[in-house]
Amino acid sequence: MENVIIIGSGPAGYTAAIYLSRANLNPVMVMGALPGGLLTQTTEVENFPAFPDGIQGYDLMEKMRLQAEKFSTRFLFNLVEAVDFSRPGAHRLTLDNGETLTAKAVVIAVGAKPRNLGLPGEDELQAHGVSYCATCDGPFYRGKAVAVIGGGDSALEEALFLCHFASEVHVIHRRDSFRASKIMAQRALDNPKIQVHWDSVATAINGSRQTKVSSLSLRNVKTNAEQELPCSGVFIAVGHIPNTAIFEQQLEMTNGYINLVDSGRSLTSVPGVFAAGDCADAQYRQAITAAGMGCLAAIDAERYLGELG
Numbered sequence: 001m002e003n004v005i006i007i008g009s010g011p012a013g014y015t016a017a018i019y020l021s022r023a024n025l026n027p028v029m030v031m032g033a034l035p036g037g038l039l040t041q042t043t044e045v046e047n048f049p050a051f052p053d054g055i056q057g058y059d060l061m062e063k064m065r066l067q068a069e070k071f072s073t074r075f076l077f078n079l080v081e082a083v084d085f086s087r088p089g090a091h092r093l094t095l096d097n098g099e100t101l102t103a104k105a106v107v108i109a110v111g112a113k114p115r116n117l118g119l120p121g122e123d124e125l126q127a128h129g130v131s132y133c134a135t136c137d138g139p140f141y142r143g144k145a146v147a148v149i150g151g152g153d154s155a156l157e158e159a160l161f162l163c164h165f166a167s168e169v170h171v172i173h174r175r176d177s178f179r180a181s182k183i184m185a186q187r188a189l190d191n192p193k194i195q196v197h198w199d200s201v202a203t204a205i206n207g208s209r210q211t212k213v214s215s216l217s218l219r220n221v222k223t224n225a226e227q228e229l230p231c232s233g234v235f236i237a238v239g240h241i242p243n244t245a246i247f248e249q250q251l252e253m254t255n256g257y258i259n260l261v262d263s264g265r266s267l268t269s270v271p272g273v274f275a276a277g278d279c280a281d282a283q284y285r286q287a288i289t290a291a292g293m294g295c296l297a298a299i300d301a302e303r304y305l306g307e308l309g
């Protein structure tokens with residue numbers, strides 16, 4: 001029986017691991033499909049305190065991993081496929097290799113994944129011109145025209161990053177103002193390579209797996225005018241969905257986000273199960289808030305284990 005298992009390895013998971021291992025609770029971390037989480041796919045992180053010159057997302061997560069490792073966190077490069085939280089003090093986790101782990105406490109820090117749009121061509125052309133990660137795929141579009149769908153911080157961050165490679169970057173947004181922060185919006189509007197298509201939705205991604213993406217069909221939602229925008233790449237950045245499907249029958253959730261039952265703490269609807277980061281936070285979703293929530297979860301778990309005896 002483990003004291004505590006942490007599911008997920010983003011800022012929330014690593015911070016929980018640092019605190020729990022430093023408290024000699026010998027935590028096990030199940031890393032998940034993307035060790036280090038979504039931040040490993042980001043370029044420069046400019047708003048994480050203590051890095052006045054910014055830091056690459058991958059480097060930030062590697063530093064967190066090393067800090068957790070220093071205090072003897074054990075890492076498992078697996079996925080959790082099922083959980084059974086019905087026995088307090090003996091929660092069971094089934095891994096993708098068939099192994100079953102039991103723990104007195106569990107910290108869930110599984111994050112969220114990019115939302116897709118369900119457009120004609122979107123699935124078929126994934127990795128053939130359709131991407132959810134400019135950091136990963138941007139360099140393939142040197143000198144080419146690309147489109148970014150979305151109007152939040154992620155979309156504009158992707159668009160600005162793509163300006164380093166692409167000849168032109170078209171931002172497709174369904175409204176007439178950005179959701180993104182003012183500073184990001186201004187940077188995008190000031191960039192001569194970026195052209196914003198306001199009040200516009202994509203209706204199809206055109207091309208074939210052989211020829212890759214050739215264009216994006218657009219419709220203006222105010223005028224109903226249709227347009228075919230020639231481009232070689234389509235980057236979709238329309239928000240995220242929490243990775244919480246395996247907890248559906250086990251924990252109380254709202255729109256896929258795990259409910260925290262005691263305001264300002266990390267307790268879920270099941271005693272001994274704690275949640276932190278984007279899987280339990282529809283509001284802030286920042287690396288630093290996820291890290292803070294990981295700290296809360298570790299302290300709450302430590303107190304719970306102390307009371308359990």
Ligand code: NDP
Binds near residue numbers: 180201
């Ligand atoms: P957001 O939810 O903030 O934005 C999603 C965007 O996608 C919105 O503009 C939304 O439009 C649009 N959208 C959603 N669904 C559809 C759809 N079906 N069709 C067309 N457009 C759609 O998600 P983000 O991933 O951008 O950001 C998540 C959080 O992470 C935010 O809090 C953000 O501030 C933060 N973040 C911070 C960064 C930074 O500080 N450097 C970088 C990246 C993210 P609409 O506006 O009309 O709802």
